[in-house]
Amino acid sequence: MLVTPLRVNGSAARGRVGLRSLPTVRLSPRNERLLDQASRANGGDAAWRARKLAEARDLLALAQIAPPGRLEVQMVDLRERLRALLLLRVPVPCRPDANNVLRVADHALIALVYPREVLCRCLPGPSFVQILDPQEVWHANVAVGEQPLCLGAVLPSNVPAVELVLMTYDALGMRIRQVNEADEAGVFNVQAARWWAANLHRAPLPKSWFLEADAA
Numbered sequence: 001m002l003v004t005p006l007r008v009n010g011s012a013a014r015g016r017v018g019l020r021s022l023p024t025v026r027l028s029p030r031n032e033r034l035l036d037q038a039s040r041a042n043g044g045d046a047a048w049r050a051r052k053l054a055e056a057r058d059l060l061a062l063a064q065i066a067p068p069g070r071l072e073v074q075m076v077d078l079r080e081r082l083r084a085l086l087l088l089r090v091p092v093p094c095r096p097d098a099n100n101v102l103r104v105a106d107h108a109l110i111a112l113v114y115p116r117e118v119l120c121r122c123l124p125g126p127s128f129v130q131i132l133d134p135q136e137v138w139h140a141n142v143a144v145g146e147q148p149l150c151l152g153a154v155l156p157s158n159v160p161a162v163e164l165v166l167m168t169y170d171a172l173g174m175r176i177r178q179v180n181e182a183d184e185a186g187v188f189n190v191q192a193a194r195w196w197a198a199n200l201h202r203a204p205l206p207k208s209w210f211l212e213a214d215a216a
Helices: 010-020 029-039 046-065 161-172 190-197
Strands: 071-077 082-088 092-094 103-105 108-114 129-133
Touching (some): 046 071, 046 082, 046 108, 046 161, 082 161, 108 161, 129 161
Antiparallel strands (some): 082 108, 108 129
8 A cells, every 4th residue: 555755855844834834824714614614513522523623624724825726625524524525636647548648637526534533543544535536547546436545554543634635645646656566565456556667757747746836
């Protein structure tokens, strides 16, 4: 499965500083309304309600500090688990055509699920993200069918929801990748793993990190 390395280059360091500012971001009226509507049906005990609300607010703040159009939070549901529908602008590899030309979508519509269990234990990498659109994502760590995205063999407890979004951006854009079908952690799509192993010169697909403006 995909393992996310700690990024230590200059771009990543600046990104970490940006993430630390999320609690101070003033939400737009539209995002305030989304959060307020979700909070009215926020379920669970007091600690879990507070955690879900904070994670949801950070997702909305992340969309605001990202380059325009990179992330849009379309829906937030706090009734049980934190559930969010996100439109992520990132090049997404799709199954090559009959001439073996890679098709690339310009976005991913993803369903993000943040369960209570993440607070107290490590969870398998496919537990959080499902790719709803586009279909036929051509990626070693995206399973055919319902298209869950594996973000690692096991993810640490208490991983923030915003980190899941950043990992999804990097994974779909082939900035971080696992294409070795013989790896003990395995892959979800062997055919895609073999194709990418022979075509790694095409990665990464986006030229910019998540919090960087697109290159000219």
